[in-house]
Amino acid sequence: MSQKQLSAHNQTTLPPQEIIDLYKVIFNNELYVNDFDQLMEQVQQVKTDLYNREYIQAFNNEIKRVAYCCRWTPSRTISYASLFSHFPEIVGVITEQTSETNGSKILCVGGGAGAELTAITSIFTPYIHKKEKTEGQNNLEVTLVDIADWNDVVNRIMDQVKSRWLYNKLWEQYQVKFFNHDILDPQIANGMTPYNELNLITLLFTTNELFKEDRAKSIRFLQRLNQECQPGCLLLIVESAGSYSHITVGTKKFPIQFLIDTVLVGTRGQEHKGEWELVSENDSIWYRCAENLDYPIKLENMRFFYRLYRRK
Numbered sequence: 001m002s003q004k005q006l007s008a009h010n011q012t013t014l015p016p017q018e019i020i021d022l023y024k025v026i027f028n029n030e031l032y033v034n035d036f037d038q039l040m041e042q043v044q045q046v047k048t049d050l051y052n053r054e055y056i057q058a059f060n061n062e063i064k065r066v067a068y069c070c071r072w073t074p075s076r077t078i079s080y081a082s083l084f085s086h087f088p089e090i091v092g093v094i095t096e097q098t099s100e101t102n103g104s105k106i107l108c109v110g111g112g113a114g115a116e117l118t119a120i121t122s123i124f125t126p127y128i129h130k131k132e133k134t135e136g137q138n139n140l141e142v143t144l145v146d147i148a149d150w151n152d153v154v155n156r157i158m159d160q161v162k163s164r165w166l167y168n169k170l171w172e173q174y175q176v177k178f179f180n181h182d183i184l185d186p187q188i189a190n191g192m193t194p195y196n197e198l199n200l201i202t203l204l205f206t207t208n209e210l211f212k213e214d215r216a217k218s219i220r221f222l223q224r225l226n227q228e229c230q231p232g233c234l235l236l237i238v239e240s241a242g243s244y245s246h247i248t249v250g251t252k253k254f255p256i257q258f259l260i261d262t263v264l265v266g267t268r269g270q271e272h273k274g275e276w277e278l279v280s281e282n283d284s285i286w287y288r289c290a291e292n293l294d295y296p297i298k299l300e301n302m303r304f305f306y307r308l309y310r311r312k
């Protein structure tokens with residue numbers, strides 16, 4: 001039987017309270033100095049947009065983006081830190097020189113709000129501090145691509161990461177790039193690392209949005225991953241458990257996941273024909289935050305659906 005709960009803290013990562021504390025500093029003004037009620041009104045606005053599946057509208061200005069981060073990014077980060085460290089394959093990408101020349105390269109699609117970035121950093125930081133004392137250079141590159149402009153948020157996160165976590169110039173071994181770009185656009189963003197150099201791609205709480213925007217382009221995007229990703233590249237897809245939208249094919253309704261699996265691993269019974277193999281899957285796994293965490297907004301427990309694929 002597959003596991004039902006992720007650990008509140010996996011020792012591979014920085015402790016959840018330390019992660020939360022980083023956000024308390026990053027968003028100090030919004031959380032502790034400015035009008036808190038106003039922040040919560042913005043949070044409510046974003047929540048309404050997301051509930052109505054108005055995904056683009058939810059993130060269409062800086063105040064709403066920051067409100068989203070204050071409300072959701074901290075709990076998402078600690079759950080993603082636990083989720084990433086649950087997979088030795090992903091820890092391997094973050095902590096080892098997976099690719100032969102330049103170190104590991106990760107792409108987080110829809111990752112502008114920073115949860116994936118900080119979760120990855122919470123694994124990279126303790127690792128690189130230990131390694132610093134023993135051997136030379138490591139090199140991790142994290143690329144975030146998002147249709148909303150999260151540039152300021154990413155910069156605010158990285159400023160604190162550099163001074164509080166990756167000090168002593170350890171940040172020189174960590175390249176973070178943000179591209180304000182539509183991933184469904186057939187042109188990749190100018191300067192973005194090509195798909196064939198990536199070691200890990202994450203699509204966390206983003207596939208539903210992509211399919212809502214344009215189903216045909218979303219399928220083309222997955223087919224592009226089929227064609228261009230290198231053998232060994234990992235692909236992690238996460239959505240809220242039970243949340244997948246449905247599509248109708250003929251007279252039958254299927255969850256989008258069915259379509260994604262078909263494009264990546266092949267049709268049922270002929271899975272071996274697909275370009276990817278399924279490494280791990282779970283239709284419902286919980287991350288429950290430890291109760292004693294200190295943050296001024298309620299931290300949310302999460303129930304995920306996930307699939308981890310590896311390019312053959």
Ligand SMILES: C[S@@+](CC[C@H](N)C(=O)[O-])C[C@H]1O[C@@H](n2cnc3c(N)ncnc32)[C@H](O)[C@@H]1O
Pocket residue numbers: 055059072073076109110111112113114115116145146147148181182183184204205206209210213
């Ligand atoms: C629900 S949010 C999830 C954010 C983050 N991955 C997390 O788990 O906290 C979905 C994200 O996908 C982004 N997004 C939606 N459509 C996109 C597209 N076509 N290309 C790139 N990013 C997109 C949104 O702007 C948003 O940041």
